[in-house]
Amino acid sequence: MTKAIRFHQTGGPEVLAYEDVDVGAPGEGEARVRHNVIGLNFIDTYHRSGLYPLPLPSGIGLEAAGVVEAVGSGVTEVKVGDRVAYSGGPPGAYSEERLIPANKLVTLPSGVSDEQAAAMMLKGLTVQYLIRRVYRVEKGETVLFHAAAGGVGLIACQWLKALGATVIGTVSSDEKAAIAKAHGCDHTIIYTREKFPERVREITGGRGVPVVFDSVGKDTFYGSLDCLMPRGLLAVFGNGSGPVKDVDINVLAKGSFYVTRPTLMTYTAQRSDLEASAKELFGMVESGKVKIEINQRYDLADAQQAHRDLEGRKTTGSTVFQP
Ligand SMILES: NC(=O)c1ccc[n+]([C@@H]2O[C@H](COP(=O)([O-])OP(=O)(O)OC[C@H]3O[C@@H](n4cnc5c(N)ncnc54)[C@H](OP(=O)(O)O)[C@@H]3O)[C@@H](O)[C@H]2O)c1
Known part of the structure; x- marks a missing residue:
């Protein structure tokens, strides 16, 4: 036994x-x-x-x-x-x-x-498929990664930094912001007290980001769309705050946005x-x-x-x- x-x-x-x-x-x-x-x-x-x-x-x-x-x-x-x-x-x-x-x-x-x-x-292979295959992040791009001080988040911050990206990360506390920063997150947003879409616009000079990696789900979905530049991609890969439900596809018309709901299982099936x-x-x-x-x-x-x-x-x- x-x-x-x-x-x-x-x-x-x-x-x-x-x-x-x-x-x-x-x-x-x-x-x-x-x-x-x-x-x-x-x-x-x-x-x-x-x-x-x-x-x-x-x-x-x-x-x-x-x-x-x-x-x-x-x-x-x-x-x-x-x-x-x-x-x-x-x-x-x-x-x-x-x-x-x-x-x-x-x-x-x-x-x-x-x-x-x-x-x-599990966490590192998730970061690999998200930032190399769901959206191939290039040097010089600015991206938003939610829950930046978490397990997936800290690996993502470091890997994105190594690729030469500018990383905006959301976290729920000052302590978590300090941890994310120490791992390559250039800009932290405390999304429990700041309006993260406004802060992302400020940081990007109004342009928005080409991709948002969102594992928080229910609480951040619409805000994440508001961070995108036209034709940007929202990758919803988790349900930290609960699952995203009942979305009207017409919300994507605001910027001809793309949304994907990827899983590690699909990306490592072969x-x-x-x-x-x-x-x-x-x-x-x-x-x-x-x-x-x-x-x-x-x-x-x-x-x-x-x-x-x-x-x-x-x-x-x-x-x-x-x-
Ligand atoms: N689709 C896939 O292939 C795939 C693969 C791996 C992981 N994931 C997803 O990626 C996320 C991160 O996974 P992980 O294992 O590394 O966990 P984690 O990020 O270490 O922990 C989850 C974090 O989510 C944030 N969060 C936001 N709202 C929350 C709420 N209402 N309740 C609880 N937490 C909340 C918290 O960070 P703050 O306190 O800073 O907000 C929390 O620390 C999870 O959603 C997971 O399901 C998806």
Whole structure:
């Protein structure tokens, strides 16, 4: 038996239970991975709350790093003893050991630690696809990134800076503004007390930005559109404040805007995309251009508290669990 966090009904953090599980042997195409470090992501709260429904009872968690303990038949991507990490389903990363499709695993280079990998695989690959593939940010461009001091946010600020972009970031407090600034955010806006569309116009000399990366969702959607230059792109990639619903498509006519609702799952569905994207992320980390800031650590058994802190906006940067 090994330990895992599971939930039998959707709800608040209290539904997360620390249980004994029997992992079993890997089937065809699967690997058994022993986790050394596990990552916390906001999507875990959507699974737990039921915003993204899962068959119940369910495991939870999509990001971890560890060692391959066994492989099933037909596995070519990894071998026993490999140091690996992953970002993706099925949910079940909050566990000491698990089975996972081997084609989700990426072997780690020596320059990337298990802790770094567990803290960045999902968040860093998200930044890669957002700023390199959803919208290829070029040197000299000014872009807006919401929740700039969060897990995804701090990686984005540094990577955008390395590309030569000017970064405008929103945050909810002065403390978070200081953290975002220390990671390459040129202009911070405290969107809980300032009108961020007005500030973006001020900062850009009235022009607006070509792209807004918005993971806050409900509370920022219309404001984000107001930050765009004509024909600009709004990438809504999360629901931090709740999902965006019931939008009249005619709001886009204000500036012939584009809106996309991208997911990491789509952008890494092909193994070749996953490998290329991970290689680029590892390169950014190994070169020191992107530092992975692990600002919270919890024991796996304390997953309830970790969820409370993440949803309560108390965290910055990445958060990891020790199994
Ligand atoms: N579509 C994708 O492929 C994809 C992949 C990865 C992540 N995401 C999304 O990206 C976002 C960031 O993920 P993360 O794991 O790095 O989390 P995070 O940014 O570390 O935490 C979420 C942040 O959202 C902000 N926020 C704004 N309104 C909020 C509210 N009402 N309640 C709670 N938080 C609020 C908070 O920052 P402030 O206090 O500064 O406002 C909070 O710290 C999440 O929305 C996640 O779902 C999407």
